[in-house]
Each structure stands twice: as structure tokens, then as C-alpha cells.
Amino acid sequence: MYCLIAAEAAIFVILIVAYLFYIGKSLSGPTPAILHVPVLFTVCLLSSSLTIHAAVKALSRGNDRAFGFWLLVTIVLGAIFLVGTAFEWRHLIHDEGLTIQTNLFGTTYYTLVGLHAFHVTVGLLALAAVSIFGFFGRVGKADAPRVDVLSLYWHFVDVVWVVVFTVVYGIGR
Amino acid sequence: MSIISVNLPRTQPAIPIVDKLHQWVITVDHKRLGLMYIFYALSFLVFGGIEATIMRIQLIRPHNDFVSPQVFNQMFTMHGTTMIFFAAMPLVFGFANYLVPLMIGARDMAFPRLNAFSFWLTALGGILLYFSVIGGYGLYGAGNAPDVGWFAYAPLTARTFSPGHSTDFWTLSLLVSGFGSIGTAINIIATVLCMRCPGMTLGRMPLLVWLNLTMAGLVILAVSPLTAAQIMLLVDRYLGGHFFDTQAGGSAVVWMHFFWVFGHPEVYVLVIPAFAFVSEIIPVFSRKAIFGYPVMVAATVAIGFISVSVWAHHMFTVGMTSFGNTFFVLSTMAIAVPTGIKIFNWLATMWGGKIHFRAPMLFCLAFLFQFLTAGLTGIMLSSAPFNWQLSNSYFVVAHFHYVIVGAILFALFGAFYYWFPKASGRMYSERLAKLHFWLFIIGFHLTFDFMHVPGILGMPRRIYTYEPGRGWDAWNLIVTIGVLFQAAGILAFVGNLLWSYFQGKTAGSDPWDAWTLEWSTHSPPPEYNFETVPVVKSRRPLWDIKHPEDPDWKYE
Numbered sequence: 001m002y003c004l005i006a007a008e009a010a011i012f013v014i015l016i017v018a019y020l021f022y023i024g025k026s027l028s029g030p031t032p033a034i035l036h037v038p039v040l041f042t043v044c045l046l047s048s049s050l051t052i053h054a055a056v057k058a059l060s061r062g063n064d065r066a067f068g069f070w071l072l073v074t075i076v077l078g079a080i081f082l083v084g085t086a087f088e089w090r091h092l093i094h095d096e097g098l099t100i101q102t103n104l105f106g107t108t109y110y111t112l113v114g115l116h117a118f119h120v121t122v123g124l125l126a127l128a129a130v131s132i133f134g135f136f137g138r139v140g141k142a143d144a145p146r147v148d149v150l151s152l153y154w155h156f157v158d159v160v161w162v163v164v165f166t167v168v169y170g171i172g173r
Numbered sequence: 174m175s176i177i178s179v180n181l182p183r184t185q186p187a188i189p190i191v192d193k194l195h196q197w198v199i200t201v202d203h204k205r206l207g208l209m210y211i212f213y214a215l216s217f218l219v220f221g222g223i224e225a226t227i228m229r230i231q232l233i234r235p236h237n238d239f240v241s242p243q244v245f246n247q248m249f250t251m252h253g254t255t256m257i258f259f260a261a262m263p264l265v266f267g268f269a270n271y272l273v274p275l276m277i278g279a280r281d282m283a284f285p286r287l288n289a290f291s292f293w294l295t296a297l298g299g300i301l302l303y304f305s306v307i308g309g310y311g312l313y314g315a316g317n318a319p320d321v322g323w324f325a326y327a328p329l330t331a332r333t334f335s336p337g338h339s340t341d342f343w344t345l346s347l348l349v350s351g352f353g354s355i356g357t358a359i360n361i362i363a364t365v366l367c368m369r370c371p372g373m374t375l376g377r378m379p380l381l382v383w384l385n386l387t388m389a390g391l392v393i394l395a396v397s398p399l400t401a402a403q404i405m406l407l408v409d410r411y412l413g414g415h416f417f418d419t420q421a422g423g424s425a426v427v428w429m430h431f432f433w434v435f436g437h438p439e440v441y442v443l444v445i446p447a448f449a450f451v452s453e454i455i456p457v458f459s460r461k462a463i464f465g466y467p468v469m470v471a472a473t474v475a476i477g478f479i480s481v482s483v484w485a486h487h488m489f490t491v492g493m494t495s496f497g498n499t500f501f502v503l504s505t506m507a508i509a510v511p512t513g514i515k516i517f518n519w520l521a522t523m524w525g526g527k528i529h530f531r532a533p534m535l536f537c538l539a540f541l542f543q544f545l546t547a548g549l550t551g552i553m554l555s556s557a558p559f560n561w562q563l564s565n566s567y568f569v570v571a572h573f574h575y576v577i578v579g580a581i582l583f584a585l586f587g588a589f590y591y592w593f594p595k596a597s598g599r600m601y602s603e604r605l606a607k608l609h610f611w612l613f614i615i616g617f618h619l620t621f622d623f624m625h626v627p628g629i630l631g632m633p634r635r636i637y638t639y640e641p642g643r644g645w646d647a648w649n650l651i652v653t654i655g656v657l658f659q660a661a662g663i664l665a666f667v668g669n670l671l672w673s674y675f676q677g678k679t680a681g682s683d684p685w686d687a688w689t690l691e692w693s694t695h696s697p698p699p700e701y702n703f704e705t706v707p708v709v710k711s712r713r714p715l716w717d718i719k720h721p722e723d724p725d726w727k728y729e
Contacts, residue, residue, distance in 0.1 A: 010397035
């Protein structure tokens with residue numbers, strides 16, 4: 001999983017470099033100034049790192065109920081983040097007229113944030129699979145290392161968001 | 174399942190061919206997957222070779238019209254893409270798959286199903302690339318292959334300049350096979366780090382395993398940027414994005430950077446396994462342990478590190494700052510240091526040894542000489558002013574073919590002959606192997622030595638024809654004649670493999686009197702590899718078993 005994370009990190013590095021390189025290079029259309037900082041959704045995503053940590057802790061102690069609870073909280077927090085991205089994109093497309101074709105800013109913004117959102121989605125699907133297995137009582141103490149590997153991925157997705165957030169909503173604006 | 178087939182290997186009734194094939198398709202065994210990688214790569218090697226031959230026939234004399242300019246463009250694109258991604262990489266992965274678990278005394282790779290998945294992704298990538306020949310224009314019904322060059326510079330790849338779907342097939346096939354490569358790399362690293370047999374410390378691993386570990390790390394660092402770049406290209410082509418669209422503020426140079434961030438480490442992804450084969454074959458055929466094992470490992474890892482910081486030496490003519498030029502000149506030249514260390518260590522291994530000139534060793538000796546020459550022209554090209562003069566000329570083509578054919582392919586041929594008895598259980602024909610060696614080395618030098626000259630005389634690469642009277646004619650004729658010898662050599666090679674597989678003498682488990690673990694099990698190895706888990710006390714475990722009075726571990 002560390003190797004996969006290294007490979008994924010390299011992919012994101014390339015896209016982030018592209019984003020940074022193309023800041024201010026758009027010839028026409030909206031600029032990053034139209035972005036609103038999604039504070040609430042960022043807090044949701046980042047705190048989901050804590051909840052999945054709590055879930056793995058609970059599982060390795062054999063506390064299945066607490067594990068299920070924290071896992072569900074993680075999924076809900078991740079889903080809220082995705083919904084937030086959806087609303088943000090709706091606002092950008094409908095009210096500001098920014099699509100992936102509009103200009104360079106649109107291309108880089110949607111690709112970078114979209115790739116991250118895709119990773120969140122993959123993580124959510126994996127978490128949902130674990131919770132379905134857990135619901136049927138198939139996830140026990142012995143599976144803690146496996147769930148820990150999944151939590152590594154989820155932490156990685158959160159760390160990437162810290163970088164993407166800094167680049168897109170901090171430096172980029 | 175495995176136990177049954179092991180206890181009754183010869184008495185089973187013959188399995189119908191369909192069942193046999195079915196077992197190959199569903200296999201997760203690292204040896205079978207390794208062989209499948211190798212067969213797959215060999216067939217693409219033949220495709221790529223045919224494309225190269227077509228190009229050379231076209232260039233045999235000025236104003237030749239063997240193929241049209243359009244077809245010529247498709248040929249060099251397909252030749253480059255095929256050879257790098259679907260011949261060289263799968264060959265390297267095939268050998269890594271087959272040998273790494275055997276050499277570290279493991280039963281299989283760490284993730285056997287991921288292994289099978291990676292292979293089929295790579296296979297799908299190659300099929301996608303060649304499907305473009307019939308599907309390039311999709312519904313228009315006219316076939317077309319990618320024709321944008323193997324590095325597919327922007328903005329030529331934009332929708333405007335590459336209509337139809339041929340470029341989409343190119344980018345999708347690289348994206349898909351890239352995921353396969355990353356999967357294999359993850360697998361190799363996990364196998365090496367977690368699956369070693371008792372006593373096999375990192376410092377006792379065979380050099381081949383160390384070098385493949387470095388290779389896998391480089392794949393992760395190098396192929397991922399290519400994947401990201403292909404995603405951007407797809408966004409540009411399908412969603413109307415502007416990453417590489419210069420009219421909307423995008424930059425074509427960014428594609429170059431992203432491609433070469435992949436492209437240069439890729440050379441080392443291919444050449445480091447070649448080093449690995451040579452590091453195993455030379456000691457065995459010199460009857461001496463490898464000279465300077467720790468330094469060899471350090472030099473390999475150093476090459477891996479430096480190689481990710483040299484990519485822009487492909488771009489001196491693009492126009493960078495003088496600081497950028499200086500940095501990439503120096504970092505490129507710095508690679509010569511660890512590489513030189515390795516060459517001296519191989520020479521020192523042979524020094525004073527009792528050298529057996531069998532086919533694997535012959536190929537390794539040729540490797541040493543040719544890799545040195547390729548490195549020297551590499552140092553010439555790494556200096557920016559020289560590069561401005563010769564960039565995109567046939568000198569560059571000759572240089573990198575010297576690396577890829579003269580070094581990598583020669584080492585691969587050596588590896589084929591060295592491990593053929595292990596994989597098939599039979600000896601190859603030494604006479605045919607020597608014929609292959611001499612035909613191929615004559616052809617190689619005719620083609621690629623003389624290819625440097627028209628480059629210095631100003632012949633650019635990728636031209637489909639040229640004017641007579643520029644001093645290029647005779648050189649191009651010689652270059653094309655060399656191709657005939659190489660093709661004959663390949664015929665001898667394939668003939669040898671086929672003949673020996675059916676008619677060769679039984680090899681026994683250890684025909685070379687070698688020292689690494691793969692020779693301690695049967696030839697071909699059973700599905701479970703080792704009957705008992707081996708325990709290792711030195712870098713040459715089989716030496717310890719064969720010479721209990723003078724074991725290696727007393728001296729390490």
C-alpha cells in the first residue's frame with residue numbers, strides 16, 4: 001500500500017505542478033478569484049481521518065460496535081465532502097459559467113479537484129464494502145491489519161486534500 | 174491441487190489442449206506469468222522488428238517509394254511504442270517475475286492475483302495499440318495507426334492535428350499498460366521486502382534481486398507521471414481541455430517535461446535489469462564471486478536516484494535557462510560515475526577468472542563493450558552545445574539503439590540462454606546459439622556503428638526519404654544491410670528455442686554449476702518451487718552446499 005501511495009503521490013505531484021504552472025496563464029474567462037473556500041467540507045474530510053483511526057483502534061481492541069459506529073461516521077463525513085464538491089461545481093458551472101472547456105483555469109481546476117474527488121469516491125466504496133461485511137459480522141479482530149491498510153489509503157486521500165486545498169484555494173487565489 | 178499434479182507428473186492422462194490453454198489463462202503462478210510475459214514480449218519484438226525493417230528498406234536509397242510518408246510516420250511511431258512498452262518492459266517484467274521469487278527462496282510473488290491482473294492489463298494495452306490499425310478511424314472504416322512519434326509531442330496530439338482515434342488508441346494503450354506496470358512494480362517490491370527465505374538478509378540477496386528492486390522503485394516513480402500526463406491528454410482530447418493547447422495559454426513544453434520525467438528513468442528501468450543479468454552471468458562463467466558486491470548495490474541505487482533528475486537533457490534544443498542547461502548537463506554526466514564503477518567491477522570479476530566462453534557469456538562480453546560505447550556517445554550528447562548540433566539527428570538514433578539493442582537486448586539474449594535450461598528443463602543448442610551471436614553482432618555493428626555517420630553529416634531522424642548526393646547514400650545502404658544479418662540472427666534464436674524445447678538434451682537442475690537458489694530446485698521448477706524452505710548463510714548458498722569444507726559464510 002505504501003508503494004501504491006508513492007505511485008499515486010507521483011500522479012498528484014504532476015497534476016499539482018501543472019496547476020501551479022498554469023496559474024494566471026488563462027487568456028480569457030473566469031479566474032480563481034471566483035472560488036469560495038469550502039471550510040466546512042474540508043473540516044469534514046479532515047476529521048474523517050480521526051474517525052477512521054478510531055474505527056481501526058476499536059476493531060483491534062475487538063470492540064465491534066464502536067468500530068461500526070466510527071466507520072459509519074467516516075463514510076458520512078466523506079459523503080458530505082463529496083456533496084459539498086458537487087454543490088461547489090454546480091455553482092461554478094451554472095452561476096459562473098466555468099466548465100472544463102472554458103479556459104485553462106477550468107481545465108486544471110476540474111482535473112485536479114476531480115481526480116481527488118474520484119479518489120474519495122473509491123475510498124468511500126471500499127469503506128462501504130467493509131461496512132457491509134461488518135454488518136453481516138464478517139469483520140473481526142483478525143481483520144484489523146487489513147482495515148488498517150484501507151485507513152492508510154484514506155489518510156493519504158486526506159493529506160492530498162491538504163495539499164490540493166493549499167494550492168487551489170490558498171496559493172492559486 | 175498442486176500436490177496431486179506434483180505426485181503424478183508423468184502418469185496423468187494427456188490433458189486436452191483446451192484445458193491446457195485454460196490453465197494458462199487462469200494461472201496465478203509467477204513462473205507461468207513470467208513465461209507469458211516473455212512470449213507476449215517476443216511476439217511484439219517480432220512486430221517491432223518488422224516495422225524497423227520496413228523503415229530501413231524505405232531508406233535504403235534516396236527517393237525510394239517502398240512506403241508512403243504517412244505509413245512511414247506510423248511505422249516509426251509503432252516501432253518505438255511497441256519496442257519500449259510491449260517488448261522491452263514485458264521482457265524485463267517476465268524475467269523479474271520468473272526469477273525473483275526463485276532467487277529469494279519464496280513460493281510465489283507476494284500478490285499472485287495482482288500479478289495476473291497486471292499481466293492481463295499489459296496484454297490489453299498491446300492489443301489496444303494494434304487494434305488501432307483496424308479501429309483508428311472508427312466508423313469511417315479506414316484503418317490507421319498512431320503517427321505522432323513515440324513521445325507524441327503536443328500540439329501534434331491535439332484533436333485539430335490528429336483527427337480520428339489513432340492517437341486515442343496510443344494514449345489509452347499506454348495508460349492501461351502503465352497501470353499494469355505499476356501493479357507489477359508494487360508486487361516486486363512487496364515480494365523482495367516480505368518474502369525472503371530464512372537467512373536471506375538484504376546484504377545476501379543475489380544482485381539480480383537488488384537490481385530488480387531498484388527497477389521496481391523507478392517504475393513507480395517514472396510510470397506514474399506518464400499516467401498523469403496521459404490523463405491530461407485525454408482531458409484535452411475528449412473533454413475539450415486546454416493543458417497542451419497553446420492557443421488558449423496552454424504549453425507544449427509542459428508535455429515534453431512530463432513525458433521525459435517518465436522517459437529518461439524508463440531507460441534505466443530497462444537497463445538496470447540488463448545489469449542484473451550480466452551481474453549473475455559473468456561471475457558464473459568466470460568461476461569467481463562478483464567483485465565488490467556492496468559497491469555494486471550502492472552504484473545501482475545511486476543510478477536510480479540520479480536518473481530521475483536528468484530528464485531535460487532530452488530538451489536542450491527547446492531553449493532552457495543557462496542554469497537549467499548546466500544542471501542537466503552535470504546531472505547527466507554524474508550518472509557516468511556509478512555506471513563506470515559497475516563496468517570496472519564486472520571487469521574485475523573476470524580478471525584472473527577461468528572464463529568459459531559459452532553463449533550467455535559471449536552476449537555479456539558484447540554487452541560490456543557495447544554498453545561502454547553507448548555510454549561514451551551518451552556523454553558526448555549530454556554536453557549541451559554538442560547536443561544543439563546533433564539533437565534529432567541519426568547520431569541520437571544510433572546512440573539510443575546502442576543502449577537498447579547493444580546493451581539491453583544483448584543482455585536479454587544472454588539471459589535467455591542462461592536460464593533456458595531452468596525454464597524448459599532442456600539444454601539449448603550451443604552451435605545455433607553461437608551462430609545467433611555472430612550473425613547478430615555483425616548485423617548490430619553494421620547497422621548501428623555506421624548509423625552514427627549520417628547523423629554527424631546532418632541526416633535528421635524521422636525523414637521518410639532524402640536527396641541523393643549529400644554523402645548519406647552509402648551509409649544508409651550499409652545500415653540496411655546490417656538489418657538482414659540481425660533478422661537472420663533472430664531466426665536462429667527463435668529456431669534454437671523451438672528446436673531445443675522439443676529436441677534438446679535434458680539439462681538437469683544445475684547445468685552451469687551456479688550458486689544462486691533457483692539452481693537448487695528441479696528444471697523446470699515445480700509449482701511450489703522448493704520442497705523445503707531453503708536456509709541461506711551467504712551470498713552463494715549453492716557454493717556452501719557443494720563445498721562444505723570451504724563455505725562462503727566464513728569470509729563474508
